[in-house]
Amino acid sequence: MSSATDRQIISGFIMALSAALFWGISGTCAQYLFEQKNVNPAWLVSWRMLIAGLILVAFAISRKNSDVWRIWKKPKDAIQILLFGIFGMVAVQFTYFYSISLSNAATATVLQYIGPVFVVGFYAIKNRRWPIAMEYIALFLALTGTFLLVTHGTWDSLVISEAAVFWGILAAIALAFYTIQPVQLLKKYSAPTVTGWGMLIGGISFSLYTSPWESSGIWDTGTWLAFSYIIIFGTVIAFSIFLGSLNYIGAQTASLLCSVEPLSAAITAVVWLNLKFTFMDWLGTFIILATVAILTLAKKVKKSQVPISPVEGPIV
Structure with missing residues (x-):
């Protein structure tokens, strides 16, 4: 293996890890x-999709042999986009951010990470085959990790609201659809x-519901910095370097x-926002990540690959 190839592999690792860190901090x-x-x-989801969508479409137009307009020439493809x-796009973005608003970035991100289990289930039904043993183990671990995360190991109470659990699971299902559909x-x-195009279309359509032209929240330096980070680092740059990896x-x-990504979200929330993440939270997180x-x-055992999200690998 040449030194140039070694450098490329190292660059790929750094790019993928950086993208994951950017997404976690974005949450x-x-x-x-x-x-x-x-x-x-x-409101935040609308502007994230609108601005990032415009930037990404502009980037697609600037590429050599751009196919940005060709997608609209075939009616079937136009309907699919x-x-x-x-x-x-709207479903996966809104369910994830709304789940954060009901709980916290770490919990919402970890809950969404059970999405790949739903993807496996879909392909098992579609291909009419039973999951292999490793996939059953992943399902068991996903359920165990989720149980620990939302109950801390007790059967009689939840440590986050029922609404947060509902929207977190819904975010995972939305992620599965978002992964499979395109x-x-x-x-x-x-x-x-x-x-x-997905982001731009999602942003325009969702704007009919959210009225993003009406200001939301308290706008000061901190607000602008966090908002800008989500758009630039948490969306455009993270997407670009992940694809490069x-x-x-x-x-x-x-x-x-x-x-x-969820570790990044958890650590930054604990350090920056003083989130209390208990031993059970960390244990549930690591168990769910083990499913990935x-x-x-x-996938390697089956010599086939479940498709990943076109924007952010397995996670938004």
């Missing part, structure tokens, strides 16, 4: 905006084109490295 920034600046989650933007589009068009280390390794590692290994 904590969202928690800060919701808790301390009274920003409405739906509309469905992805309205139902995939697969055929991604075989024909570049990820920047699919993701950029795929060229060097592949989707499976990059997806596995993205497990750093097991599912990644299961």
Whole structure:
């Protein structure tokens, strides 16, 4: 193996890990905006999709041999990108951010990480085959980790609200749909084109409900910094460097490295926002993250790959 290849692999690892860190911190920034600046989650989702969508579409246009307009020339593909933007992008963005507003960035991110289990279930039904043993183990661990995270090991009470649990699980289901629905589009068009249009369409459609032109929250330096971070680092840059990492280390390794995201969200929330994360919270988190590692290994065993999200690997 040449030194140049070694450098590329190292670069791929750094890029994927950096993307995961950026996404995790982005969730904590969202928690800060919701808790301390009274920003409405739906309002934030609208602007995140609108601004990031415009930037990503512009980036797709600037690329050599751009396919950004070709996606609209086939009615079937045009319908699919509309469905992805309205139902995939909006659902995964809003459920995740709303879950954060009901609990915290760490818990919401970890709960969403059970999404790959739903993806495995979908393909098991679609392909009419039973999951392999490693996938059953992953399912058991996902359920165990979720139980510890939301109950701290007791059967008679929840440590977060029922609404937070509901929206967290809904975010995981939305992530599964968001992962599966654009697969055929991604075989024909570049990820920047699919993701950029998805965000822009989602932002425009969701704006009809949220009225983003009406100001939300308390706007000061801290608000602007957190908002800017979510758009620039937590969306555009994270997306770009994650895609770049795929060229060097592949989707499976990059997806596995993205497990750093909920740890990033937890650590920054504990240090910055004084979130109390107990031993049971950490244990539940690590158990759920173990499902990602097991599912990644299961893909290699089956010599086939479950598609990943076009924006952020396995997680938003």
